[in-house]
Amino acid sequence: MSRTVKTDIPGEDWRVTIEAVREAGGFEKVFAGRVAKPLPLVVELGYGRGEFLIGLAEAHPEQAYVGVEYSSKRTTKMARRLAKLELRNIALVEARAEDVLRDALTDESVACFWLNFPDPWPKARHHRRRFVQKETVARITRRLVPGGSLRVATDDPDYAEWIDAHLAAAPGLVNVYAPDPWRSEVSDRATTAYEEMWRAEGRRFHFFEYQRGPDPK
Numbered sequence: 001m002s003r004t005v006k007t008d009i010p011g012e013d014w015r016v017t018i019e020a021v022r023e024a025g026g027f028e029k030v031f032a033g034r035v036a037k038p039l040p041l042v043v044e045l046g047y048g049r050g051e052f053l054i055g056l057a058e059a060h061p062e063q064a065y066v067g068v069e070y071s072s073k074r075t076t077k078m079a080r081r082l083a084k085l086e087l088r089n090i091a092l093v094e095a096r097a098e099d100v101l102r103d104a105l106t107d108e109s110v111a112c113f114w115l116n117f118p119d120p121w122p123k124a125r126h127h128r129r130r131f132v133q134k135e136t137v138a139r140i141t142r143r144l145v146p147g148g149s150l151r152v153a154t155d156d157p158d159y160a161e162w163i164d165a166h167l168a169a170a171p172g173l174v175n176v177y178a179p180d181p182w183r184s185e186v187s188d189r190a191t192t193a194y195e196e197m198w199r200a201e202g203r204r205f206h207f208f209e210y211q212r213g214p215d216p217k
């Protein structure tokens with residue numbers, strides 16, 4: 001990481017590049033000495049303002065958390081915020097989540113993926129930009145430990161149908177809420193910044209929870 005970028009951060013800089021993770025020998029090494037339990041990880045993809053991730057990490061200081069966000073502005077803001085907190089159990093990766101899944105995470109290394117309010121890309125010609133795709137879901141499944149979970153939230157009814165179709169068809173994933181495709185409320189989760197905005201507008205929610213069952217390969 002360049003010196004110029006690092007001096008922006010008023011304290012410890014918890015950002016890490018995909019290359020640095022690979023050079024270190026994986027996230028287990030990145031977190032060694034920082035947390036009691038470096039693996040399996042909890043990963044939030046597209047953490048936005050980061051309040052959800054910070055809440056999780058504060059509640060479980062022994063657990064290693066990885067936040068992935070491709071917005072440089074949001075990553076820098078989050079790094080600055082983390083530098084002022086006492087948390088030592090979050091690593092931030094400024095990258096496309098697809099690239100982190102492919103290049104920085106290893107199979108059976110993640111206990112939980114959180115995907116909160118991913119961009120819905122409503123126009124049909126943009127659907128290929130949606131994060132939830134057959135390949136992404138397959139990779140997520142392989143990265144999960146057996147019994148690990150994928151938790152997705154969206155306010156967008158069309159994206160909810162798309163997510164349902166992709167997750168229900170994914171080999172190795174089991175719907176925790178079956179026979180329902182999703183729940184409109186779940187009690188055991190904190191809210192995110194987008195969720196609070198959408199709640200204020202009276203939008204309806206779709207919360208998915210899937211677990212890795214046997215043999216996703």
Ligand SMILES: C[S@@+](CC[C@H](N)C(=O)[O-])C[C@H]1O[C@@H](n2cnc3c(N)ncnc32)[C@H](O)[C@@H]1O
Binds near residue numbers: 046048049095117192
């Ligand atoms: C609609 S916002 C939701 C933010 C946050 N999860 C929340 O619920 O408040 C989507 C976030 O995902 C990020 N994002 C979108 N696509 C991404 C990708 N492929 N990889 C990493 N981050 C992504 C965006 O920069 C944005 O911060």
